[in-house]
Amino acid sequence: MLRLYNTLTKRVEEFVPSSRGYVKAYFCGPTPYDYFHLGHARAYVSFDILKRFLMVKGYNVIHVQNITDIDDKIINRSRELGISWRELADIYTKDYLDAMRLLRISIDLHPRVTDHISDIITFIQGLIEKGHAYVAESGSVYFDVSTYHDYGRLSGRGYSEEWRQEEEYLAEKRNPYDFALWKAAKPGEPYWDSPWGRGRPGWHIECSVMSSKYLGNEIDIHGGGQDLIFPHHENERAQSEAYFGKSPWVRYWFHVGYLTISGEKMSKSLGNIVTFKEASSKWGAEVIRLWIASASYRKSLDYKEEALEQARIIYRRMVEAHQLLRSIVREKGIEHSLGEKDIEVWMGLSRTWEGFLTALEDDLDTPRAMASLHELLSIIYSNVIRRDSGSLALKALSVLETMDKILDVLPKPEQRPVLANIDPEDLVKLLVEVRQRLRQKKMYEESDWIREQMMRLGIKLLDEKDKTRWVYTS
Numbered sequence: 001m002l003r004l005y006n007t008l009t010k011r012v013e014e015f016v017p018s019s020r021g022y023v024k025a026y027f028c029g030p031t032p033y034d035y036f037h038l039g040h041a042r043a044y045v046s047f048d049i050l051k052r053f054l055m056v057k058g059y060n061v062i063h064v065q066n067i068t069d070i071d072d073k074i075i076n077r078s079r080e081l082g083i084s085w086r087e088l089a090d091i092y093t094k095d096y097l098d099a100m101r102l103l104r105i106s107i108d109l110h111p112r113v114t115d116h117i118s119d120i121i122t123f124i125q126g127l128i129e130k131g132h133a134y135v136a137e138s139g140s141v142y143f144d145v146s147t148y149h150d151y152g153r154l155s156g157r158g159y160s161e162e163w164r165q166e167e168e169y170l171a172e173k174r175n176p177y178d179f180a181l182w183k184a185a186k187p188g189e190p191y192w193d194s195p196w197g198r199g200r201p202g203w204h205i206e207c208s209v210m211s212s213k214y215l216g217n218e219i220d221i222h223g224g225g226q227d228l229i230f231p232h233h234e235n236e237r238a239q240s241e242a243y244f245g246k247s248p249w250v251r252y253w254f255h256v257g258y259l260t261i262s263g264e265k266m267s268k269s270l271g272n273i274v275t276f277k278e279a280s281s282k283w284g285a286e287v288i289r290l291w292i293a294s295a296s297y298r299k300s301l302d303y304k305e306e307a308l309e310q311a312r313i314i315y316r317r318m319v320e321a322h323q324l325l326r327s328i329v330r331e332k333g334i335e336h337s338l339g340e341k342d343i344e345v346w347m348g349l350s351r352t353w354e355g356f357l358t359a360l361e362d363d364l365d366t367p368r369a370m371a372s373l374h375e376l377l378s379i380i381y382s383n384v385i386r387r388d389s390g391s392l393a394l395k396a397l398s399v400l401e402t403m404d405k406i407l408d409v410l411p412k413p414e415q416r417p418v419l420a421n422i423d424p425e426d427l428v429k430l431l432v433e434v435r436q437r438l439r440q441k442k443m444y445e446e447s448d449w450i451r452e453q454m455m456r457l458g459i460k461l462l463d464e465k466d467k468t469r470w471v472y473t474s
């Protein structure tokens with residue numbers, strides 16, 4: 001049974017999804033206006049560990065994660081760089097998706113705001129009709145916070161001036177804490193047509209709209225970085241519960257702690273960003289995953305070389321143990337009995353899996369789960385490999401691979417260096433030969449295509465009477 005901390009109730013609660021066997025999860029994704037950094041990696045990996053744990057427990061998890069491809073930050077940055085907002089969003093969306101692939105995080109659906117403008121307009125229209133939103137002079141639409149009774153509970157802020165937000169719109173808002181659902185376009189800004197004039201969606205509304213479009217109006221887990229609790233999630237909750245007229249809209253609110261560097265939050269505004277590209281080229285994405293798992297998801301995680309070095313040591317031990325166990329399993333046949341000492345080791349291996357699972361059930365206590373992994377590795381090195389028993393190796397391998405279903409760092413079969421023994425020049429010769437055969441059959445279109453493609457790769461073909469030479473172009 002999983003027990004999970006819920007930001008709304010500020011308690012660790014038993015996790016019970018709304019429908020048996022299914023978990024509907026929404027995690028707030030990036031605003032692609034700059035490079036993906038380690039703070040993002042921390043949030044997404046932590047959620048990925050939770051998701052994989054639920055999958056190992058037998059749940060069918062549906063995971064939706066948005067991409068905020070239009071926003072003030074995107075507009076401002078594209079102006080700075082002198083490119084269109086769409087081009088900017090595309091560049092950094094690609095950077096985000098590349099990082100997610102390296103981090104082995106897969107998401108079922110990645111909805112983009114600009115593909116959901118009409119859904120957003122319908123939702124806002126509904127909020128206006130229900131008396132929760134109003135259209136201001138400029139054509140912007142605001143959520144009237146005073147119409148929602150439970151505002152401030154998620155962030156734990158009482159009813160106070162701290163609710164003030166979006167100060168630049170103060171002049172036309174009924175209350176300083178109302179927030180924009182729709183922003184009227186200023187000159188030169190991108191816009192979409194709406195019943196209230198040209199404009200674009202505010203930030204918060206997209207998540208209410210896209211999550212309910214794909215997951216329905218009751219979500220099991222909604223998550224994000226801790227910095228999203230206020231105002232983003234507070235506002236999402238207010239507008240969704242107001243719109244659907246039901247509570248809770250989200251059963252469990254899951255928030256991941258900050259990533260710090262020398263004790264300070266890593267953020268663009270502080271200028272202390274470590275990009276994922278930089279960190280992964282130094283450590284590898286797998287080591288970064290293990291390092292993230294070394295801290296409890298709710299606490300701050302400090303970027304320290306020693307901690308990453310430690311994660312790298314564990315990673316190497318895992319990869320080597322995996323190969324050694326596989327080779328023992330391959331060599332040894334099955335055994336028909338075990339000695340007393342072997343039984344003891346065998347039971348010890350089982351206990352490490354039990355410890356791993358129990359730790360994760362306790363509000364995803366990954367540091368304690370990592371301690372079980374350590375214990376497993378130490379049994380493997382001190383007992384299993386030395387005893388050279390097929391049954392023990394098989395048991396150890398199965399525990400290690402099952403833990404890795406959640407940690408996911410071991411090399412995949414397709415990552416094996418299959419090309420290691422092939423000379424690339426042999427492949428070039430093979431292609432030249434294929435093209436030669438096509439030419440002999442007068443299939444010139446195909447043979448020309450091969451020549452063009454090889455040229456693009458930097459290999460130039462020179463046809464002679466009855467043979468083809470080739471050179472690398474520079």
Ligand SMILES: [Zn+2]
Nearest residue numbers: 028029207232
């Ligand atoms: Zn969101």
